[in-house]
Amino acid sequence: MTVSLIAAFSPIRRWLAPCLAAVAAPLWLAGCGASGELQGMGHAMHGHASEEDRRLPMSAAFGPDGRLWRVSVEGKQVLVDVSGDDGKTFAAPTAVNQAPQRVRVRAEDRPQIAVDAGGVIHVVYSAELPQPSSSYYSVSTDGGKSFSEPVLVSDTAAEANTYENNVLVTPDRRVFVFWHDERDRADWRDAGASIYYAVGGPAGGLSKSSRKAAGDICECCRTAVKVDVDGSPVLFARAIYSGTVRDHGLIKLNGAADAWSSSRVSHDEWSIGVCPEQGPALSIGPDGRYHATWFSQGAKGSGLFYAYSSDHGAHFSPPRSFGDAGALAGHPSVLSLGAKVAVAWQEFDGKEKRIQAMLSTDGGEHWSAVKTLGRTESEADYPLLVGDGQRIFLQWTTRRDGFQMLRVE
Secondary structure, eight states, X not given: OOEESOSOOOOOXXXXXXXXXXXXXXXXHHSBOTTOOBTTOOGGGOOOOOHHHHTSOXXXXXXXXXXXXXEEEETTEEEEEEESSTTSSOOOOEESOSXXXXXXXXXXXXXXXXXXXXXXXXXEEEEOSSXXXXXXXXXXXXXXXXXXXXXXXXXXXXXXXXXXXXXEEOTTOOEEEEEEEOTTOSSTTOOOEEEEEEEEBTTBOOOSSOEEEEEEEOTTSOOEEEEOTTSOEEEEXXXXXXXXXXXXXXXXXXXXXXXXXXXXXXXXXXXXXXXXXXXXXXXEOTTOOEEEEEEEEOSSOEEEEEEEESSTTSSOOOOEEESOGGGTOEEEEEEESSSOEEEEEEEEOSSOEEEEEEEESSTTSSOOOOEEEEEESSOBXXXXXXEOSSOEEEEEEETTTEEEEEEOO
């Protein structure tokens, strides 16, 4: 069973909307992200960023031995390297794709990496061909010394764009690869995309048949994917409701194969005809509490918001507003270690980008004063929080200072 998050949606001319938006929209929409691409454009219409900016969006994850694994893009190669000192230094990288590809990378659609309990490394990324954007998967079973030949994840890769990839490993070492998929569009001008996925085991070998988890997802906003305490995947996405309203919902696998359900989390009533390219964030602590953050410019809620759920997403606390709207607060990230929870986000005063953060020591009930963790006047990636089960780090990459792992405490 699959879930549609909206009964019907109205088509929009996505090729024209960004031009109109750049004239009439506020700065957060008309500006460029870390990838140097106009926000709000339909995915297939995105141009290529400069080579310098393509290096900014990276992903990192700690393995079971405490080492930090990182995936990045250099030219036409996807690279993986490892650090034994929390990101201060890295070993020589290994190429994931031996054959050069025109890899697509944006802050909202970056290569992703996950390491399972046995040390197997899983990577997903987007590249051109056979479609303008196609999703690829590769695995390393020898500790990152080599990677399998990348394979297309979608069973309709030749017919439809796929992008916004996520890879998730469960405690029992199952692998879930999720992506945004355009196969269900009756017209290329239609708004929204679907989420499809494939499942595999520790050695890779994804299922050949793609499965649908949800429809009517905001086409260019990243989806957050986490593992619940029972080992099942949970997705948090910006969805399209009532035609043009883009709020947020949970998408959950209910035990049985392909039995997905959805529930709406935010009710900000943000009616907008283009994608804001500001995906939400989700963290599920070892205590099972869900922690969610998101951005909105809705009629009933505008700015950054945080909420938690103590009943696996059935109900959420009243949204808590945070960040300086006057400084274009956006792109929030959240990470929970249980009682300790961190939230980080980006602000911009017209000259300098700042990464702000706040901490809770009681599971999100109360919060510390806001602290500035980093600042730069150069191009920069969005803030991402990464943990090793005991500590929380801010992953942040700037053109001036490069890749950084900053302790959040």
